[in-house]
Amino acid sequence: MKMPYFPGCSLKTIGEGFEKSAIASAAILDIELEELPRWVCCGTVSSLTTDDLMHHLAPVRNLIRVEDINETQLVTLCSVCYSTLKRSNALVKNDPEKLKTLNQFMYRENDYQGNVKVLHFLELLREMGFYKLKEKVKRPLKGLTLSPYYGCLLVRPKEFGIDDPENPTILQDLVKALGADVIDNPYQLKCCGSYHTVDKPNLVADLGYKILTYARNLGADALVLSCPLCAFNLDNRQREIKRQYPDFIEIPIFYFTQLMALAFGLDEDLGLELNYIDPMPLLKEKLLIDPTSLIKEPKIE
Amino acid sequence: MRGVNLEEKTETEKMVRVYIMGREFEVPATLNIVKAFEYAGYRFIRGIGCRGGYCGACATVYRFKDDYRLNFALACQKAVEDGMYLTILPFVPAEKAKYDLNKLKPRGTVLLELYPEIARCVACNTCTKACPQELEVMDYVQAAIRGDIEEVANLSFDCIQCGLCAMRCPAEIVPYNVGQLARRLYGKYIAPQAKLTYERVEEIHACVFDEELDNYIELAKEDIEQLKKIYVEREIKVG
Amino acid sequence: MSKTIRLDSKDAANFAAKIQERSGESIDMCFQCGECSSACPVSSDMDLMPSTLVRFTQLGLKDELINAKTIWICASCFNCVARCPKGIDIAKVAEALRQELLRKKLDYVEVRDLSMEERQEIPQIAIISNLRKFSR
Numbered sequence A: 001m002k003m004p005y006f007p008g009c010s011l012k013t014i015g016e017g018f019e020k021s022a023i024a025s026a027a028i029l030d031i032e033l034e035e036l037p038r039w040v041c042c043g044t045v046s047s048l049t050t051d052d053l054m055h056h057l058a059p060v061r062n063l064i065r066v067e068d069i070n071e072t073q074l075v076t077l078c079s080v081c082y083s084t085l086k087r088s089n090a091l092v093k094n095d096p097e098k099l100k101t102l103n104q105f106m107y108r109e110n111d112y113q114g115n116v117k118v119l120h121f122l123e124l125l126r127e128m129g130f131y132k133l134k135e136k137v138k139r140p141l142k143g144l145t146l147s148p149y150y151g152c153l154l155v156r157p158k159e160f161g162i163d164d165p166e167n168p169t170i171l172q173d174l175v176k177a178l179g180a181d182v183i184d185n186p187y188q189l190k191c192c193g194s195y196h197t198v199d200k201p202n203l204v205a206d207l208g209y210k211i212l213t214y215a216r217n218l219g220a221d222a223l224v225l226s227c228p229l230c231a232f233n234l235d236n237r238q239r240e241i242k243r244q245y246p247d248f249i250e251i252p253i254f255y256f257t258q259l260m261a262l263a264f265g266l267d268e269d270l271g272l273e274l275n276y277i278d279p280m281p282l283l284k285e286k287l288l289i290d291p292t293s294l295i296k297e298p299k300i301e
Numbered sequence B: 001m002r003g004v005n006l007e008e009k010t011e012t013e014k015m016v017r018v019y020i021m022g023r024e025f026e027v028p029a030t031l032n033i034v035k036a037f038e039y040a041g042y043r044f045i046r047g048i049g050c051r052g053g054y055c056g057a058c059a060t061v062y063r064f065k066d067d068y069r070l071n072f073a074l075a076c077q078k079a080v081e082d083g084m085y086l087t088i089l090p091f092v093p094a095e096k097a098k099y100d101l102n103k104l105k106p107r108g109t110v111l112l113e114l115y116p117e118i119a120r121c122v123a124c125n126t127c128t129k130a131c132p133q134e135l136e137v138m139d140y141v142q143a144a145i146r147g148d149i150e151e152v153a154n155l156s157f158d159c160i161q162c163g164l165c166a167m168r169c170p171a172e173i174v175p176y177n178v179g180q181l182a183r184r185l186y187g188k189y190i191a192p193q194a195k196l197t198y199e200r201v202e203e204i205h206a207c208v209f210d211e212e213l214d215n216y217i218e219l220a221k222e223d224i225e226q227l228k229k230i231y232v233e234r235e236i237k238v239g
Numbered sequence C: 001m002s003k004t005i006r007l008d009s010k011d012a013a014n015f016a017a018k019i020q021e022r023s024g025e026s027i028d029m030c031f032q033c034g035e036c037s038s039a040c041p042v043s044s045d046m047d048l049m050p051s052t053l054v055r056f057t058q059l060g061l062k063d064e065l066i067n068a069k070t071i072w073i074c075a076s077c078f079n080c081v082a083r084c085p086k087g088i089d090i091a092k093v094a095e096a097l098r099q100e101l102l103r104k105k106l107d108y109v110e111v112r113d114l115s116m117e118e119r120q121e122i123p124q125i126a127i128i129s130n131l132r133k134f135s136r
Helices: A016-028 A054-068 A079-094 A096-105 A121-128 A130-136 A170-177 A201-217 A228-236 A238-244 A256-263 A280-285 B006-013 B033-039 B110-114 B116-120 B126-130 B137-146 B149-155 B164-168 B175-190 B195-205 B210-222 B224-232 C010-023 C035-039 C050-059 C062-066 C079-083 C090-102 C116-121 C124-134
Strands: A002-006 A032-035 A073-076 A117-120 A145-148 A222-225 A253-255 B015-020 B023-028 B059-064 B071-074 B084-086
Touching (some): A016 A256, A073 A079, A117 A121, A121 A170, A201 A222, A201 A228, A201 A238, A253 A256, B033 B084, B110 B116, B110 B137, B116 B137, B126 B164, B137 B175, C010 C090, C035 C050, C035 C079
Parallel strands (some): A002 A032, A073 A117
Antiparallel strands (some): B015 B023, B059 B071, B059 B084
C-alpha cells in the first residue's frame, strides 16, 4: 500500500533517525511511505486566532499537493505537523468562505476541494491492528521497560487527537506488541516545554527533569515518543537538565519507529546516530542488539 | 526610404498612454519602460544598469488602469502598454550576512544559521509571484529551511538579485541572499570538481609549460608564419 | 494591595469584546473554577494564573494583560482546554492577547539574538514555532 507521507522540516535534520526507521519498518508492514512532492513547511504551530488566514496557507497548500497526486490521505510522523495539518484542514472544511479566500489567494495552485484526510502513522498502525506488528517481530524487546510519552499535540485538543486526552493507550499498545514492558508515568501527557526551548531553556529543563526522573524512578529504561521537538527537549536538553540538577541521571529516548525497526530486526535502519543520549549501551545490556553490527558514532556537538 | 514598409512606419508611430509617477504621458508603443521614462524626459542615475535583462538593477512594479493587481518586471525588458502606471525602484535595502566561505561547512543547517529569519516563511508564495525571472522562489526558501543546499542552488540559478522578492516578502526574508549563499556553497563544496582543470592549474604553477610558451613568444616575434604553421598542424586529441 | 476597577469604562468593554472576537471563545462563560490553572504545566512561572487571565479579559483590563508575563510563558499545550468544564479554549485567549502586541510590530523574541551555537543546535521545528508565537 502506497501512502503519501509528510515529513516536516526537522525529520530531514535532527529527526533523520525517525524518518529512516519509519520508512524501513513501514516497508515490513507493506506500507510504502512516499514523500509528498513539493511539500512546504506546515508552519509547526497552528494559528489560534479567528482572523488569521495567512498562517493557514502553508498547511492547505500541502493538502492541495495531496489532491494534485490524486490521493486522499496524508500520513505524518511528527505530532506537531499532524496537529497543524489536521486543524487547518478542519478549519477550511467547516468554513467555505475561508477556503474560497485561501484558494483565490493561491490562484496559481489547483483549488483545494477538501477531500484529504490527515493521519498520524500511529493511527494507521492502530487501524491495521497491532497484532500485525506482532507477527513481524523478529526480536521481541524482552526485558526493555519503556515510558510512553505523548506530550501535547498527539491527544489535545480532543477534536484533533488520536486517543483519549486523559488516558491514552496507543503507544502502550504498540510497545507491548513489540514485546516490551511499559510503566505508567503520570507525566506522560505533560508538556515538554515546546518552543520555549529557544529562549527559555531552563523552563524546558525543569519540565524535562520531572518527566524523565519520574520515568526512571518508576522503572523505565527509556522513553518512547513521536515528536522531534519533544525529542530535542527530552533528549538533547538533558545536558541543560544535568547542569541545573546535578543529581539527574540520563535516560535514553527512542522514537517509536526506532523500536519498531529494532523489533523487526532492521539493524541497519535504526537511525540511532543522532539520538543524543546514546541508547546503544542500554540495548547491548539487554542483549537487544548484535554487538558486532556496524555502529556509527553518535554526533554530539 | 529603400525597403521601408509603410505599414511598419505606422506601427512605430502608434502611441500609448502611460502614467509615470502619477503624471500622464504619451509614448511610442514599441518602447520598453526604461525608454518610455527617457522619452518622457526623465534621466536615470539609479535604478538602471545593463539595459539587457541581466543585471537586475531596473526591477520595477507596475499596475494597469482599473486593475488592482500588482505586476513585476525588469523595466528594460517590458514593453509599455496602454494604461500602465509606472514607477522605478532605485534600490532594495538588504544586508548580506558576513561569512568566510572558506570557513563554512556545507551542512544543511548553515543557511538557517546565517539567515535564521527564513524560519518565518509562511509559504504564501508572494516571492514567486514577484520574480521577473519566473523562478520558484518559495520552493527554494523552503528547501533552505529543510537544509537541501543543492536544491536551493538549482532553483535559484537564474536569480539576478533584483530584490523584488525581498520587497514583497511579508516575513521580511531576503530570498536572494539565501540563494546566493547556497550557490556559493554548492559551487565550492558540493558540485563535482573539474579534476582536469585543477591538474592543469597545478602544472602551470609548476612551470611545466613556461619554456614552451617562451619559445612560442619568441617565434611570434621572429617568424609568425612558422608559428601559424605549427598551430594549423597541431595534434588534436579527440575523446 | 487593592485596586479600583471601573466597570463602566468603554475602552475596557471594547478591549474585552476585541479579545473575545479574536479568540472566538465565549469568555463570559468562565465561572472561575481554577481547573485551567491547576492543569497548566508552566503556571509556576506565570504572574497571572490562566484563570486570572480569563477573568481580567472578561473585565477588559488591557494594561494588566498586555504587561503580564503569562502570555509569553504559555506553551500552547492545550491542557487547560482539555480540563475546562465550560469548554473554553484558554490557549486561544492567550494567543489573541499575544497578537495584540505582535501585530503592533513588537518582537518578543528577536531571531538574530540567537548565538551561532544556538542556531546550530536548535532544530527548525523549535525556531519556527518560537518565531510564530513570539515574533511579529
